[in-house]
Amino acid sequence: MVAFEHPHPHGALAPTAHLELPFFDDAHRALANGLVAWAREQHVDESDDRAACKEWVQRLGAAGWLRYCVPEAHGGALPALDSRALVILRETLAYHSPLADFAFAMQGLGSGAITLAGTPAQRAHHLPAVASGDQIAAFALSEPEAGSDVAAMALRATPTASGWTLNGQKTWISNGGMADFYVVFAKTEPDAGARGISAFIVNADAPGLDSSAHIQVMAPHPLATLTFMDCHVGSDALVGSVNGGFKLAMQTLDIFRASVAAAALGMARRAFAEAVAHAKTRKMFGQTLADFQLTQAKLGEMSALIDASAMLTYRAAWMRDRSSANGAGTPAYTAAAASAKLTATENAQRVIDMALQMFGGRGVQVGQPIEHLYRDIRSLRIYEGASEVQLLILGKQALR
Structure with missing residues (x-):
């Protein structure tokens, strides 16, 4: 599969429509606009996942997007890791190419412990190279x-x-x-x-x-x-x-948990855009698929699932950024991040499944965006805290 080869003008990710919410500021909206414009121009052959990942790291580094994975003091774009910026980056990249999202996310997750607790020498040796794409973490x-x-x-x-x-x-x-x-x-x-x-x-x-x-x-x-x-x-x-490694691992995962939800959100948005475009053009029984109330109801359900995921994802990132000195690791933030990760990944699975059903046989054809998304989304419900772990976190929080 070549990433970005199936753009739909009427289904393209609106750069800032979902960022007008009060969780974001003008700098976040500018970041989103720039990233969407850049992403639309990228074409990477992803038939070899390892070669493609290396190419994505090089491209993301050259364009400056990896600078959001490390703090400003070590070549980063912002004074500290910003959860809302990470959410915007991962949502947008996952919309266009889940492998591009993966390449970006691993630079941040792989170097996160060094950002949090590394010595000056460790930070100087690794973080600028991670930000430029010269080192893969x-x-x-x-x-x-x-x-x-x-x-x-x-x-x-x-x-x-x-x-x-x-x-x-x-x-x-x-x-x-x-x-x-x-x-x-x-x-x-x-x-x-x-x-x-x-x-x-x-x-x-x-x-x-x-x-x-x-x-x-x-x-x-x-x-x-x-x-x-x-x-x-x-x-x-x-x-x-x-x-002190366990706490360090948990702190690192804490920073990036809301961004996993964002990746799922990006994939769900892409499946929704593909479904809307398909519904408008697919002829059936003398009309289009979009003319059937059953189709409209499914699109309505998908839209609501995406909106619910977005609100929880953006809230979790906003909570961490609002008081990153003492917000990360607090029970309230941990619960918010768990709720976002659980809901966004589970909802994305449902949205993508509904989109695939709408495509019929084409939905399971290898190489189609929906088929690709159907396989891509599944692991997000497992990694960085399986859905069952998030449920336990939320259940224990409720019992407190």
Whole structure:
């Protein structure tokens, strides 16, 4: 599939229509306008997901969009990571190409721990290169037996005279096998659960790191299992404090959780635009598909699902930005982000499914935008906190 090859003038993402809400300011609207204009001009052959991701990183870096993944002090566009800017970027990119969204998001997620807790040397070495697209970042948290239960991780980091030695595995690692560096979370106190985890920067060429086991998934994305066999890193590889890694991982995910909702929202908007365009032009029984009340009702339901997702997504990003010094990590923000992530991903799945049904046989034809979206959306209900985890967060919050 070549990204951006099926534009519909009457279904194109309106640059600022949904940004007139009070959650956003003029700088956010200007960002959206510029990004939409740029995105419409991009054409990337995505038949090879790894090659395409590298190209997207280069293009996003050259155009300055990756500068929103790091703070201004290290080549970024804004003084601090801005959740609303991340939401706009991911929603718009996902509308045009879910793989472009993936490439953008991983630069932010992969470097987020360094932004939050890195040493001056770590930040200087990695963040400007992430912002320019010269380095590809990755976030290595999940393991074969530790997905939703992060504290169950088994990757062990043992101290040595000159640093640390890592032994174990990570899996489902985005950008695995093509990243320049990984922020890796490992047990430094095996019996301490979540309180015994530390974070380390591991360069892709570190001896003892094998990232060759690529994982094939239904919507092609670069994923791999990482195997660490006596992989040595220096003492300067530690990010933040010893045994402070769990909190750091959660803080990083906290920043980007609302942006996952935004990616789902972008995909839902694209499916809706495709469905509207199809309904207006598809001839059936002497009229168009759009003339049937059943079609109108389905489009109405899709529109309402998208609006509900948008409100929760924008609210969560606004809450984090409004008081980022003390808002992120608070129960109110955590619940808002969980509500947004749950609703936007589940609603997007429903919207895309309804759009596919409207297309009939063409909806399942490989290479069609709807078929592509149908495969792309599914993983968003799992990664960075499965829907069931978000439900537990919201349920516990209600019981408080």
